[in-house]
Amino acid sequence: MSASARAIVIDRPGEHRLVSGPQAEPGPGEARVTVHTAGVSRSDRELYDGTRPPALVRYPVIPGHEWSGTVDAVGEGAPPELLGRKVVAEGFRACLVCDRCREGAGNLCTRGYEETGFTRPGAFGDSLLVPARLLHVLADCADLRAAALLAPAAVSAAAVLAGVPRPGDRIAVVGAGTLGLLALQLLAACSPAELVAIDPRVQRCERALRMGATQAGPPGENSVSYGRFDLVVEAAGAFSAAQEACLLVRRGGRVVLTGMFGPGAEGIDPEHLVEGQLTVRAVFGAPPSAWSHAVRAWEAGFLDPVPLITHELPLTAFGEAMALVGSEDPAVGKVLLTP
Template identity: 70%
Template sequence: MVVDEPGAHRLVTLPRPSPGPGEVRVAVHAAGICASDREVYDGTRAEGYVRYPVTPGHEWSGTVEAVGEGVDPQLTGRRTVAEGFRTCMRCARCREGATSLCTDGYDETGFTRPGAFADSVVLPARLLHLLPDDADLRAAALLEPAAVVAAAVLAAGPRPGERIAVVGAGTLGLLAVQLLAAYTPARLTAVDPREQRAGQALSMGATDARTPDGGDSRFPPPEGGYDLVVETAGAPSTAHDACLLARRGGRVVLTGMFEAGAQGIDPVHLSVSQLTIRSVFGASSAAWSFAVRTFAEGLLDPAPLITHELPLTSFGEAVGLVGSGDPSVGKVLLLP
């Protein structure tokens, strides 16, 4: 599937690509479509973060089917996912392990390089994260957003017994609830205006669910606020609101992708409350390893988030579902 320019897509048949030195070709089993793919289609993605024409698809799973020169042939047949950022591994940020902060310029599978809305995808073998032989490849297609959430959790440093709130109960929010529940918080609140999505968080480890205006009076906010707030929605007001939920001296991690014009954080509240605020863009190699390990050990199960599975020929329908605003639409998969 090729998006030639905003609003224009076509299905094409091309020769099967051959992996070059250090590369592998992976047969795509499933590829998730998300709001970032919708931005690519609508033409609203920030300048420099997409290169047309492009084959989208940055959330995916598959099986290694061919290897290039210098790559271990025993990788063939292995189930896998892979990091999206094509990092240089030479700059100071890469060398310290912060690969999502590579200073060599933005370059990512599905945005500036051909992605997984195709039969196969070619990428450097060093980006692979191998899965168990019996891994559910449908669920594994969600390990890219899980890695982003893992980056947020690693940045947050949750501790047992803390009071934690997750703002947003979309894909990122529900994955965050699952990972944070493993830290045995005293309270884990999901905040979302959609009652159905907030309610789903209860089945994934949340102790209570609220709407942004306060919600169920049986679950008032803890006195003084939450120790940790993980924002995942990227809505116009959620960065500002997340800071108001945190207690004095608390921690806030911003994970959602905000658009220009989003409400800013009050600097007076920030300084008086002595908040620690972190942000996340993509996922480092360490975050990917953490997400894959929790998935392989059964601590993370993304499968319940999948609501639609469509063939690649239904790309237009899939984009429409993601942008519909229907709360019953969770993760949409394309099956090449």
């Protein structure tokens, strides 16, 4: 008989419950993972509030797309050597056959959006099932508490790779939340001449300086004047952040947007883009290449997510975790749930 397992289920916006039932068995090609730690993100709060775009969620759902754990069972066709290994996993459930998937951009799969924790059961529970092909195996000595932040690190890695940073570049990161702070660490490894974090919150700026920024401050300070940066990475998702990023970059510079902008966001002036001959890239989630980059950077010591963690709660405190993430308190960094 299968052991009992718990999970948080969001039935509809604003309504969640803790359920318990038989532990699911892995099907063909699947691995079952005992969850060690799961991160709570702003996307989870949007899922709970009902503000996430309808095409990107399917209720009822077990949330949790940032996690780490250990493989405890594998299904037919999955590599048996995965048993007992520490792992993280990509979230997108791509079809693998459309043109975008064949290019290696499974995050842009044209067969429809499917993602762990949003349309498929996630990691806010004792265990979860994932296709074994999505796993990234970690070293036996890996710190699984830190590894839970490799999912947002992969998004930051996608942004950094898209920005093509070069040694000696003047670089700015707009937003010093989780994505921005992880991007700062990855960009610091590229030997920039300047690495400036831009955020109106003093505590976030102080954190950014510890993450590798050479300067940090709110928009409008001398160090963050417009038109002087070779590369600007937007990681704020605020209404005016995309426009701000394009004003900060020099003529001929590069801008990478990572934020999910809500209704009412201020647009980018196309005349400014053309006259400045700006290169603007956008990032939606992370493709496999970005996941691999994040894992390698973390294992090599260029990425340390642990200082971002400010709160650790049990699974039963899901409601408290939602309140923390939605509080807008600058003292709240990464919130973790531990089954």
